[in-house]
Amino acid sequence: MLFNSYKFIFIFFPCVAFIYYLIGKFNSYYSSIWLSIASLFFYYIFSNNDIYILIFSILLNYSIRQYIYSNRGLLIIAVIINLGLLSYFKYLNLILNTFNYSGTINVVLPIGISFFTFTQIAFLVDSYYTKIEKIGVLDYILFVTYFPHLIAGPIIHHGSMMPQFKKPDVSFKIVNFNIGITIFIIGLSKKLLIADPLSKYADFIFLNSDSVNVISAWVGVLAYTFQIYFDFSGYCDMAIGISKILNINLPINFDSPYKAKNIIDFWRRWHITLSSFLRDYLYIPMGGGKKGKSRKYFNLIITMLLGGIWHGSNWNFLLWGGLHGLYLYVNHSYTYLISNNSIEKKYFYVILISKFSWLITFISVVFSWVLFRAATVDDALNVYSGMLGLKGVVIPESLNKILPNFLENYFNFGQIFLESKLLPNTLSLFEATFLIGLSIYIVLCGKNSNMVPNIYNDLINKTIKKSRTEIIYPLTIGIVFSLSLLSLSKNSPFLYFQF
Amino acid sequence: MNNKYLNNLLISTLLSTLLIVIINFIIDPIGIFNKINITNLNDDKYYIREHEGFFKAQLAINTRPSTIILGTSRAEFGINPVIFNKIFDHNVNAINLATSYQSYEESFLLAIAANRNGSLKEILFGLDYFVSGNQSFKPPGRGVENYAPEAKIAYLASLSTFNNSIKTIYKSSKNVPRCTEYDSFNISNGHRCFPTVKKSTAELFFENEQAYAYYIYKKNSLSSFDLEYYKRLLEYGYANHINIELFISPAHARQWVLLYHCGLWDDWQNWKKELVSINESVAYSYNAKPFNIWDFSGFNNITTETVPAQGSNELMKWYYESSHYKYITGDLIIDTIYNNTNYLDFGLKINNKNIISHLYFVNKGLLNWREINKVNDIELARICKK
Numbered sequence: 001m002l003f004n005s006y007k008f009i010f011i012f013f014p015c016v017a018f019i020y021y022l023i024g025k026f027n028s029y030y031s032s033i034w035l036s037i038a039s040l041f042f043y044y045i046f047s048n049n050d051i052y053i054l055i056f057s058i059l060l061n062y063s064i065r066q067y068i069y070s071n072r073g074l075l076i077i078a079v080i081i082n083l084g085l086l087s088y089f090k091y092l093n094l095i096l097n098t099f100n101y102s103g104t105i106n107v108v109l110p111i112g113i114s115f116f117t118f119t120q121i122a123f124l125v126d127s128y129y130t131k132i133e134k135i136g137v138l139d140y141i142l143f144v145t146y147f148p149h150l151i152a153g154p155i156i157h158h159g160s161m162m163p164q165f166k167k168p169d170v171s172f173k174i175v176n177f178n179i180g181i182t183i184f185i186i187g188l189s190k191k192l193l194i195a196d197p198l199s200k201y202a203d204f205i206f207l208n209s210d211s212v213n214v215i216s217a218w219v220g221v222l223a224y225t226f227q228i229y230f231d232f233s234g235y236c237d238m239a240i241g242i243s244k245i246l247n248i249n250l251p252i253n254f255d256s257p258y259k260a261k262n263i264i265d266f267w268r269r270w271h272i273t274l275s276s277f278l279r280d281y282l283y284i285p286m287g288g289g290k291k292g293k294s295r296k297y298f299n300l301i302i303t304m305l306l307g308g309i310w311h312g313s314n315w316n317f318l319l320w321g322g323l324h325g326l327y328l329y330v331n332h333s334y335t336y337l338i339s340n341n342s343i344e345k346k347y348f349y350v351i352l353i354s355k356f357s358w359l360i361t362f363i364s365v366v367f368s369w370v371l372f373r374a375a376t377v378d379d380a381l382n383v384y385s386g387m388l389g390l391k392g393v394v395i396p397e398s399l400n401k402i403l404p405n406f407l408e409n410y411f412n413f414g415q416i417f418l419e420s421k422l423l424p425n426t427l428s429l430f431e432a433t434f435l436i437g438l439s440i441y442i443v444l445c446g447k448n449s450n451m452v453p454n455i456y457n458d459l460i461n462k463t464i465k466k467s468r469t470e471i472i473y474p475l476t477i478g479i480v481f482s483l484s485l486l487s488l489s490k491n492s493p494f495l496y497f498q499f
Numbered sequence: 500m501n502n503k504y505l506n507n508l509l510i511s512t513l514l515s516t517l518l519i520v521i522i523n524f525i526i527d528p529i530g531i532f533n534k535i536n537i538t539n540l541n542d543d544k545y546y547i548r549e550h551e552g553f554f555k556a557q558l559a560i561n562t563r564p565s566t567i568i569l570g571t572s573r574a575e576f577g578i579n580p581v582i583f584n585k586i587f588d589h590n591v592n593a594i595n596l597a598t599s600y601q602s603y604e605e606s607f608l609l610a611i612a613a614n615r616n617g618s619l620k621e622i623l624f625g626l627d628y629f630v631s632g633n634q635s636f637k638p639p640g641r642g643v644e645n646y647a648p649e650a651k652i653a654y655l656a657s658l659s660t661f662n663n664s665i666k667t668i669y670k671s672s673k674n675v676p677r678c679t680e681y682d683s684f685n686i687s688n689g690h691r692c693f694p695t696v697k698k699s700t701a702e703l704f705f706e707n708e709q710a711y712a713y714y715i716y717k718k719n720s721l722s723s724f725d726l727e728y729y730k731r732l733l734e735y736g737y738a739n740h741i742n743i744e745l746f747i748s749p750a751h752a753r754q755w756v757l758l759y760h761c762g763l764w765d766d767w768q769n770w771k772k773e774l775v776s777i778n779e780s781v782a783y784s785y786n787a788k789p790f791n792i793w794d795f796s797g798f799n800n801i802t803t804e805t806v807p808a809q810g811s812n813e814l815m816k817w818y819y820e821s822s823h824y825k826y827i828t829g830d831l832i833i834d835t836i837y838n839n840t841n842y843l844d845f846g847l848k849i850n851n852k853n854i855i856s857h858l859y860f861v862n863k864g865l866l867n868w869r870e871i872n873k874v875n876d877i878e879l880a881r882i883c884k885k
Contacts, residue, residue: 178504193658470503478511485512486519486658 001045003238004191006488012042017245024170031170032142035246039147043112046151050110054145057085061120062140068127075128079121086117094313112151114310116144118277123158125281139165146248148239152232154253154273161248169247179456180244185481186449187237192487193480194439195231198223201432206373209382217386219432224373225366226439229258232271237449252450258365258443261357263327264335266365278307297332301325311372316380320371327364519661523654526664530686531557531654539671546663547684552605552638553654555596556645558689559612566593567613569606570625572691573748573822575599577829578623580688586837592618595689598641602630603728605641610732612646614739622736622743623836626792628758628770629715631724636715690826693819701809703820705882708757711822712883716761724770730777737785744836745778747771749795749828749845752802752868753879754821759865760883768858775854792849793836794857798864799844801828806875 001008016038024031044051064078092107123143135143142165149156205212205220212220233254243250253272260266267275283303289296301322308321334353353360370387374380385391447455455473525535530544531554547554559567568578575597583593596609606624613619629635644650654660683692696703736743758767775792782789796802801824807813817828834840849857869876 174502174505178508181505181508470507474504474507475511478508479515481508481512482515482519483658485516486656486661489653489657489659 001042002493003235003242004188004484004488009188009485009488012038013242020246021170021172024168028168028170032165032168033138035147035168036138036142036145039142039145039150042147043145043150047111050113053085053110053113054116057082057116057120058141058144061124061144062137065124065127065135065140068124069130070128072128075124078124082117082121082124086113089113091309091313094315115153115155116150118155118274119144119157122155122277122281126158135162135166148242149250152235153271154236154239154251155277156251156273157276160251164248171247173247175456176244176247179453180241180246182241182456182477183237183244183449183452184241185477185484186452187234187239187241188484189480190230190234190237192484194435194442195227195229195234196487196490197431198227198230198435198439201435202227202373206375206379206383209374209379209386212383212386213391214386214389215429217383217391219429219436221366221370221373221383221387222436222439223432225258225369226436226443228369228372229254229443230439233449240449255450256443256448258362259358260361260365262335262361263324263331263364266361267324267328274307274310278303282306293336297329300328300332304328314375316371316374316377319377319380320368323368323371327368516656519658520655523657523660523664526667528660528663528667529554529654530684531561531651533686539674541664541667541671543667543671544684544686545667545670547686549663550640551598551684552641553645553650554684555598555609555689556612557651558594559596559609560615560646562592562594562613563616563618564592564594564613565618566591566621566623567610567619568593568595568597568623568625568689569601569609570597570748571601571627571630572597572599573627573750573824574623574625574829575689575691576693576819577748577824577826578625578833579690579826579829581690582826582830582833586833593621593688595685595691597625597689600630600636600638602635602637602641603726603732607728607732607735608643608646610735610741614741617739619739619741622732622741623833624732624743624745625748626729626745626774627748628724628763628767629711631726631729631770633725693823693825699810699812700807700815700818700820701811704751704753704806707820707822708753708879708882709885711754712757712761712885716758716763716883724766724773726773726777729774730781733778733781733790734785736790737781737787743790744793745774745790746793746832746836746846747774747796749799749802749824749832751804751806751818751821751824752798753806753875755797755802756865756868756876757821757879757883760880762883764865768861771849771858772854775849775851779851789850791836793832793846794849795832795835795846797861798868799846801831801842801845803868 020031023034068074089109202220202224236253240250255269257269260269283299286299304321304325308317311317370380370383526541528546529550536542580593580595583591779789801817804817818824831842835846
C-alpha cells in the first residue's frame, strides 16, 4: 500500500487517524498502541513475511538496549549484528556476483531495512553513551515501526521522537490538520505530477545508454536529477504531512538542495537525516575534523564511500559516494585556502567561481547522478560520453528540417517543436523540455514545503491578506490535489524503497 | 478561518475533478463514448494509437459484433471490415480488433469480450510468427484491466486523458490532418489507416526491415514459440460455435528473406507445422472439422511485387512497405477465403496432409527469389548482420 494510492488516501489513513483520535478521547496510551498495530499492519501489507525480520530486529535491539549503557563489548556486538543483518540482505548478491558464483541464491532486500537498522543503531549508540530513561516495549515498537517513516525515512532520532510517542497529543487540531493535509498534497503532487512523468525520460535514456546523443543524454540526466528530488522529497513531505495530522512532528529531510551554492551546503540540504546520521555516528566517531586536515579529508571520503554503498549493492553507488567525497575534499580545501588568504580573492577565477558557484555545484551534482542511476559503470560511461558530445550532436529530425530555414518556418516552430521526438519515434522532446523547465522553476523560485507551517501561521495571524488565506491558497492546493488524484491510477513505488 | 480553508480546499478539489471528468467525456480523445462530436473540437481522435489496446477492448465490448478480425498491425491496416458487407451481400456487423504486436493472449481476450452477449459468429484471424515467441515484445496496456467495468471510469477520471483532451482541442483547432503524421482509426469499425508519410517506398522498406531485424528478430528471441493461447482460442471457437478462419499474413517476400538471413527460417517453418498440428488436434478433441488455415506468405505473385528503386516516388500496388500489405490485398484474402476465388498461387489452404510439400515449395521459392534478386539478397543479409 503506497502513500500515493486510493487505498491509503481514502481508506487506510482516514481509518487510522479517526480511530487514533477516537481512542485518544479515553486514553492516549491506547492511541499509541493503535498506531503501533496500524504500523505493523502497514508494513505487513507491504512486505508480507519480511515482518518477521522487522520484529526480530526490534526485539533483539530492545533487549540489548537495556544492558548496553557503558558496555562497550555489547555495543560492538549489537552494531555488528545489525550491520551483519543489513549486509546479508543488501550485499550478498553483489559479493556472489563479484566472485562469479553461479548458484541460485537470490536474497531479496526487506523493504525499509536500511532505515529501521540505522534508526536502531543510533538508538543503541546513544544508549551506550547516555543513560536513557526506561522505555516501554510498545513505545519502542512504535518508535521503530511508525508507518510514515518506516519504509523510506526520514531516519528519526529517539531524542526528538520518543517524547512524542510516550505522551502523544491526541486532541484533534484543525490547524495541524490543515497544515498536514497541505504538506501531504504538496508531496503527492511532487511525486505524481513531476517525478513520475519525468521518470519515463530518465528510464528510457538510461535503458538505451548506448544510443544517446548530446541532447538526449542531457535530457535524460536532468530528468533523473529532478525525478529523484521530487520523488524522495515528495515522499518525505507526505510522511511529514501525515504525521502532522496526527500531531506528530517528523524531522525535515530536504531544504531546497538544488539551491545550494557549494557541495558542503548541498549535503546540509539533501537527505538531511542520513547526512546527520553519517556525521554523528560515523564521521565524528572516526575523529571528524579534530585530528588534522589529512585525517579530516580521509574521514570525509570514507564517510561518503560508506554513504554511497549504503544505497545498495552496486559498484556505481560506491563510485557515486567516492565522487561526492572528492567534491567535498575539493570544496573544503578551497574554502580553507580562501579563508587563510592563501588565494588572492581578487583573482579572476576566484571571482568567477564565486559568481557561478550555484551553477558549478548544480552541474557537479547532476554529473554524480549519472553514476547513481546507471545500471552499470559501462552505462554510466556511455551517458557521460553523450553528455560531453563524444557521441555526436543529433538534432531531432523534425527540428532539423526547419532549422536551415528557421525564419520561413518561424510560425510553424511551435507546432513542429510540439511534435519533436527525443530520439526517432520515441518520447516527446516538448514534454521533456516543459517538465524540466517547470522543475527548474520550482526548485529555484518556488517556496519550500517546510515553510508551509510558517505561511499558515502568517495566514492565521492575518499578516497575509484575507483573500489569500481563504480563497487563493486553498483553491490552488485543491486544484493540485485534484490533478494528483486523477494521476493515481498507476502503481508507482518511490525510488528510495529500493534502498 | 481554519474551517473555511479546509472547506475551500475540498470544494476546489471536487469542482476541478468534476470539471476535468466532464471535459474528458465531451472531448473523449480515444473515442470510447462517441456521444458528442463537434467539428474542429473533438471529431478527430488523435490519441487512439497510444491506447489502442484499450480502444479495441472497449470497441469489442460496446459493439456486439457478429464478425471480428484479429491479428497484428498487418491485419489492422490490411483488412477493412466494410468488405464483409460485399462478401455476405448484406450488412454485417464486422469490426477490426487487430492491434500492433497483438499477442495470442490479447487475441483471446478480445474474442471473449466481443462475444459477451453471444453475438459473435465469425473470427478472421491473421497469424504472425513474430508475436509467437516466448520473449516476443509485448506492448504495455494490453492486459485484462482494459476489459474491467471500472476501466471507463478510470479513463474519464484521469489526468492523462485530460492531457490528451487538451491536445486534441489544440490539434483540431489547427486542423492537423489525420492519417498523415498521425495514424487514424475508423472509430466505429476499428480499421486503421496507414499514415501517408513523406518518404519513398524504398525508404520505408529499408526502415521497416532494419526495425524488424534489430528489434524483432534479434533483440526479442523467437527461438521458442508459445501457442497456448492460439490453442485456447480455437477451443473457445468450437465451444461457442464460432467459425474461425485462420490465415498467415502475406508480408512482402523481402520480409521472409530477412527472416532467413536472421537465422529464423527453420523456426518459421516449424511454427507453421505447429499451427496446423494444434488446429487438427483441437478439432479432433471436439470431434469437429478443423478450421481452415490459409497460407498467404512465402513467394507468390502478390508477395513478390517489385519494389520501386531508391529515389523513385512510385507507389506499390499491394504493399505500403515490407511488412504491411494494403487493404486491397486484404480484399483478395477475404475473396479467397470466403468466395473461394483463385488468385493463382496467392493463398493455399494448409493441413497435415499437404504441409510438408507446401513447405518444400516455399523453400524452393526462397532459393529462386534469392537467385533472381541477388542485389536485394545481399542487402537483406547486410541488414541482418548490422
